[in-house]
Amino acid sequence: MTSSSSSSSSSSSADAPLDDLDLGLLDRVREMYQAADPMPEDLPERICYLLALRDLEVEVARLAAGQDLLASAARGTEQSRTITFDSDSLTIMIRIDANGDGTVRVDGWLAPAQRVGIELKTSASADALSASSDEQGRFAFARVPRGTAQLMVRPEGQGRSVVTPALVL
Amino acid sequence: MPERGRTTGRADQQDHGQVPAQAGRQERGERVAELLEAARAGSDEALGRIVAEHSPLLWHVARAAGLSSGDAEDVLQTVWLRLLAHLDDIRTSAALTGWLVVTARREAWRVRAAGRRQVPAEGEALDTLPDQGAGPQEQVLIEDQRRTLWVAIAQLSARCQELLRIVAFVPRPDYSAVAAELGMPVGSVGPTRGRCLAKLRILLGLDPEGSLI
Numbered sequence: 001m002t003s004s005s006s007s008s009s010s011s012s013s014a015d016a017p018l019d020d021l022d023l024g025l026l027d028r029v030r031e032m033y034q035a036a037d038p039m040p041e042d043l044p045e046r047i048c049y050l051l052a053l054r055d056l057e058v059e060v061a062r063l064a065a066g067q068d069l070l071a072s073a074a075r076g077t078e079q080s081r082t083i084t085f086d087s088d089s090l091t092i093m094i095r096i097d098a099n100g101d102g103t104v105r106v107d108g109w110l111a112p113a114q115r116v117g118i119e120l121k122t123s124a125s126a127d128a129l130s131a132s133s134d135e136q137g138r139f140a141f142a143r144v145p146r147g148t149a150q151l152m153v154r155p156e157g158q159g160r161s162v163v164t165p166a167l168v169l
Numbered sequence: 170m171p172e173r174g175r176t177t178g179r180a181d182q183q184d185h186g187q188v189p190a191q192a193g194r195q196e197r198g199e200r201v202a203e204l205l206e207a208a209r210a211g212s213d214e215a216l217g218r219i220v221a222e223h224s225p226l227l228w229h230v231a232r233a234a235g236l237s238s239g240d241a242e243d244v245l246q247t248v249w250l251r252l253l254a255h256l257d258d259i260r261t262s263a264a265l266t267g268w269l270v271v272t273a274r275r276e277a278w279r280v281r282a283a284g285r286r287q288v289p290a291e292g293e294a295l296d297t298l299p300d301q302g303a304g305p306q307e308q309v310l311i312e313d314q315r316r317t318l319w320v321a322i323a324q325l326s327a328r329c330q331e332l333l334r335i336v337a338f339v340p341r342p343d344y345s346a347v348a349a350e351l352g353m354p355v356g357s358v359g360p361t362r363g364r365c366l367a368k369l370r371i372l373l374g375l376d377p378e379g380s381l382i
Contacts (some may be wrong), residue, residue, distance in 0.1 A: 014367040017356055021375060022366050023341070029322070030337035032315045039228035043242060047249050051220065052213045056254050060246050063239065112173040165242060 042123065042148055046166045049121055049150065057160045061085035061092060085164045090153060092162070096169060103143040110153065113137030117154045122169070123147035142150045144169055197342050201262035207255050220249055223266070225340040227273045233334040234277035245281060248273045263346035266339060270347045274335075321372040329365035 035039040050058065062082035080097040094108040106120065113136050124145035133139040151164040176271050207215035227248055231241035251272060252259070322330055331349055339347050348360040355361065370376040
């Protein structure tokens with residue numbers, strides 16, 4: 001910096017306008033946080049999938065209390081995992097088992113039990129997989145490619161759709 | 170909104186790069202306004218570009234509030250879903266950035282208050298920076314600079330840390346729009362440095378000690 005443009009305040013004054021040094025510093029701050037704590041790369045894509053539904057009423061289910069999606073994903077690909085999601089209207093429980101051919105099997109239960117259409121959107125394909133739950137609320141996807149996936153429950157009629165956060169299969 | 174560009178004709182300020190900021194504002198403003206209009210008309214592609222461009226900002230808003238990764242993802246989903254309902258009211262880049270930051274911050278506070286899966290303030294450490302090992306010299310230099318910056322920022326108040334992290338991700342032409350919300354003072358020519366940046370400059374030895382007001 002050569003000279004401060006404002007007459008009275010010194011260059012480090014808090015009420016001086018932002019100068020090049022400040023802007024450069026903010027660039028470095030941004031770059032540092034980008035490196036230290038990057039946003040998951042596929043997050044915008046998953047959000048876009050959600051938004052493309054243009055469904056203002058859609059409910060985003062949350063992981064049931066006490067569960068950690070990352071921890072459960074990190075437990076490895078061998079064991080079967082059970083994950084529960086809660087939303088205001090619905091509880092979704094799924095069990096994920098490895099098929100041995102690089103795909104996984106997803107078995108699920110809905111509570112309250114109901115017959116509804118269920119979609120599984122995976123990062124492996126632009127088209128979602130479809131299934132329906134039976135009267136007991138059970139549904140299954142026999143062969144699902146590994147990757148991130150998001151489950152959507154679409155009640156017929158006036159019920160709200162429920163989507164889960166993305167999970168890693 | 171303060172007119173930041175009004176005083177940029179002065180030669181000394183041009184030297185400090187104020188003119189590109191004004192040009193950037195116009196360019197970004199027009200581009201984002203067009204994307205918003207296309208999104209309103211139903212274009213998923215335009216909406217997708219808005220999401221891709223602004224999600225990192227929202228991620229750091231949520232993480233700066235102390236949320237876990239999972240909660241931060243939830244906050245982003247909620248905020249973007251809510252934007253769909255507000256697309257008709259938001260027509261400018263500044264309005265969009267302002268709305269996104271405010272909404273993400275409130276939602277992050279709400280989630281944090283609900284006490285779910287909080288990350289301890291100390292949970293994030295520089296260890297999380299990818300270790301470049303014995304990389305090229307330039308890389309080592311960059312790592313050193315990041316570490317210095319990290320150490321300096323860690324000495325700031327929690328409030329300053331949050332503020333600087335958010336502001337660093339706000340597109341510059343939209344600073345004025347978020348300044349008030351973030352408690353950044355706005356002077357006659359736009360946002361001012363504020364205590365947090367002033368303190369950081371001193372901590373980094375960029376300004377003489379003791380000149381902080």
